Amino acid sequence: MLQERSPDLSGYVEPDRVRREVYTDERIFELEMERIHERYWIYCGHESQVPKPGDYYAVQIGRQPMLMVRGKDGKVRVLYNRCPHRGNMMCGDRHGNAGEFFRCSYHAWTFHHDGKLRSIPMMESGYKGTRFGKDNPDCSMKPAARVESYRGFVFASLAQDGPTLKEFLGESRIAFDDMCDRAPEGEVEVVPNCFRVIQHSNWKIFLENQLDALHPSVTHQSTGRAAHEVEKEIARAAKKHKGGNAAPLSYHMLSAFATVTIDKWDAFQTLNYPYGHCILTGYMGLRPQDPDTLAYDKVMIKAYGKKRFEEIVGVNIHHVLIYPGLSVQSPLQQLRAVRPLGVDRTLTEIWHFRLKGAPEPIYRRSLAYYNLVNSPATLVNADDLENFWKCHQGLSSEGGDWVTFGRHFGRDIEKPGVVETGPNMGTSEAPMRNQMKAWAQYMGAAR
Amino acid sequence: MTKLQLQHDAEQFLYQQAQLLDSKQWQAWIDLFAADGIYWMPPEPSHTTWEGMPAIFAEDRNLMKVRMGRVLHPDAWSQRPLWETNHIVSNVVIQKAAKNGDLEVRSRFHMMELRRDDVRHFAGSYLHKLKKTPKGYAIKLQRVDMTNAQAAYDYVLQVWV
Numbered sequence: 001m002l003q004e005r006s007p008d009l010s011g012y013v014e015p016d017r018v019r020r021e022v023y024t025d026e027r028i029f030e031l032e033m034e035r036i037h038e039r040y041w042i043y044c045g046h047e048s049q050v051p052k053p054g055d056y057y058a059v060q061i062g063r064q065p066m067l068m069v070r071g072k073d074g075k076v077r078v079l080y081n082r083c084p085h086r087g088n089m090m091c092g093d094r095h096g097n098a099g100e101f102f103r104c105s106y107h108a109w110t111f112h113h114d115g116k117l118r119s120i121p122m123m124e125s126g127y128k129g130t131r132f133g134k135d136n137p138d139c140s141m142k143p144a145a146r147v148e149s150y151r152g153f154v155f156a157s158l159a160q161d162g163p164t165l166k167e168f169l170g171e172s173r174i175a176f177d178d179m180c181d182r183a184p185e186g187e188v189e190v191v192p193n194c195f196r197v198i199q200h201s202n203w204k205i206f207l208e209n210q211l212d213a214l215h216p217s218v219t220h221q222s223t224g225r226a227a228h229e230v231e232k233e234i235a236r237a238a239k240k241h242k243g244g245n246a247a248p249l250s251y252h253m254l255s256a257f258a259t260v261t262i263d264k265w266d267a268f269q270t271l272n273y274p275y276g277h278c279i280l281t282g283y284m285g286l287r288p289q290d291p292d293t294l295a296y297d298k299v300m301i302k303a304y305g306k307k308r309f310e311e312i313v314g315v316n317i318h319h320v321l322i323y324p325g326l327s328v329q330s331p332l333q334q335l336r337a338v339r340p341l342g343v344d345r346t347l348t349e350i351w352h353f354r355l356k357g358a359p360e361p362i363y364r365r366s367l368a369y370y371n372l373v374n375s376p377a378t379l380v381n382a383d384d385l386e387n388f389w390k391c392h393q394g395l396s397s398e399g400g401d402w403v404t405f406g407r408h409f410g411r412d413i414e415k416p417g418v419v420e421t422g423p424n425m426g427t428s429e430a431p432m433r434n435q436m437k438a439w440a441q442y443m444g445a446a447r
Numbered sequence: 448m449t450k451l452q453l454q455h456d457a458e459q460f461l462y463q464q465a466q467l468l469d470s471k472q473w474q475a476w477i478d479l480f481a482a483d484g485i486y487w488m489p490p491e492p493s494h495t496t497w498e499g500m501p502a503i504f505a506e507d508r509n510l511m512k513v514r515m516g517r518v519l520h521p522d523a524w525s526q527r528p529l530w531e532t533n534h535i536v537s538n539v540v541i542q543k544a545a546k547n548g549d550l551e552v553r554s555r556f557h558m559m560e561l562r563r564d565d566v567r568h569f570a571g572s573y574l575h576k577l578k579k580t581p582k583g584y585a586i587k588l589q590r591v592d593m594t595n596a597q598a599a600y601d602y603v604l605q606v607w608v
Contacts, residue, residue: 193490194503196599222523230509247509254513347599364499372510375503375598377488379517385602386525401465433515 009445184357267383268426276323276438548579
């Protein structure tokens with residue numbers, strides 16, 4: 001049935017441009033949920049979000065409300081947030097602890113943390129002779145078809161078949177390796193706070209912005225300039241009163257939007273991988289020689305040895321985009337998960353992680369970035385969201401049929417398993433071309 | 448000073464602060480803060496300090512200056528559309544009055560915001576820790592517990608609430 005109603009997508013994606021309906025057609029959105037989000041690996045959360053048995057976190061996978069839950073056996077599972085009796089949502093809170101078992105608020109059916117039916121009130125008298133009971137799997141909470149985690153980051157796929165998580169992530173795994181390796185103990189734990197911001201635009205508009213190296217000096221000029229002015233003022237004051245402190249590193253991260261001029265962003269490079277994943281290289285001055293960094297270096301060298309330490313802090317990443325719904329800033333230990341709510345509404349869930357074993361100032365440094373850039377009072381994303389809304393408005397119009405991704409088209413360097421941008425072409429629209437190429441493959445629209 | 452006079456002074460201070468926000472007099476608003484003053488909006492009421500904690504706002508005067516510089520920049524794109532706020536401050540209770548004249552004042556606020564054609568509402572409580580100075584009160588700490596702090600944000604907050 002759906003096939004008959006589906007638009008023929010074969011002409012929608014060309015190597016250097018995409019039809020506008022890809023962002024605005026509700027039928028295409030429904031197909032995306034079916035063929036991409038409810039089929040491939042979607043990020044659910046970090047294991048440290050659910051430390052104790054019975055701890056759960058609600059998560060949306062495509063259109064499906066799910067629960068990530070820790071069992072008494074220590075295992076983290078992902079279940080549909082639904083009672084098999086009458087379809088009631090099992091947990092109405094965003095997170096909490098289920099106690100010894102899940103208990104439906106409607107008719108008190110209870111379920112073990114793995115979703116298996118535990119009891120029904122008056123089960124014997126009420127269901128004797130029926131097909132409903134503990135032996136019938138339809139009477140248990142349905143689990144996600146597949147759940148896997150990588151270095152503590154839990155993903156689920158709602159399809160039985162398909163690539164394993166490791167195969168799917170491929171080279172984009174470096175997002176988690178880079179994050180965890182920077183911890184002296186080799187792992188991270190979640191900072192228990194999620195900033196949630198809704199964008200009035202299609203989910204792909206957000207993803208395309210993540211590795212867009214041309215936009216910062218245009219979109220974020222105002223913040224860059226303002227931060228730079230105050231940064232200079234603080235430096236002047238520090239000079240005047242000898243021994244005063246320079247501005248915190250977070251100012252420098254903001255002022256880079258103004259001081260790194262539009263042409264300099266070309267010095268970055270993007271690496272584009274199968275399934276639509278991409279990496280933006282670049283380093284926002286995260287290896288300064290201040291006492292905090294030097295103290296951290298010492299702890300790291302003790303944990304890893306000099307050689308391995310140099311390898312770890314030498315990893316040169318700004319952003320990793322894991323299609324179709326995760327943007328990771330590994331050197332700052334934060335990530336944004338993308339939850340499409342509708343064709344023109346997208347929720348972002350933004351988390352920060354603590355490097356286990358690292359000195360407190362290193363946590364505070366990236367926390368400052370989390371607060372200034374990713375909080376709901378962001379000094380940066382406000383202007384991105386304004387652009388996303390405008391994009392979606394413009395694409396809803398009949399003023400043109402195409403979105404173009406032509407910057408440095410034809411100059412990408414194709415290697416086995418990766419498409420690289422050429423030297424000094426960091427602002428190339430290769431990541432957008434790569435995402436749309438993957439999209440066409442996911443959607444069965446590849447030519 | 449009579450209790451009534453103290454109550455009056457505290458209320459007038461809060462009303463003036465709200466007026467400065469609604470009339471976009473950013474520098475005058477910042478100048479209400481002491482040199483080491485902090486504007487803090489925790490993401491949840493259980494937080495007891497902004498230091499080392501995720502925060503919606505945790506700004507000293509320098510960061511306030513960055514925020515002001517941003518919204519006054521001609522290319523602050525998100526500030527271009529029509530944007531107005533209206534604060535109502537009420538339920539003013541003086542929780543502590545120190546001998547040196549410093550005050551701790553609890554109040555409730557309601558802010559209506561217009562952006563383009565959309566109206567949003569934010570409400571919650573303020574805790575002002577005020578330092579008595581020869582020139583009037585200076586804010587040592589303004590804690591803002593927004594009732595909808597934990598709800599998903601439909602768009603973001605541009606300026607202080």
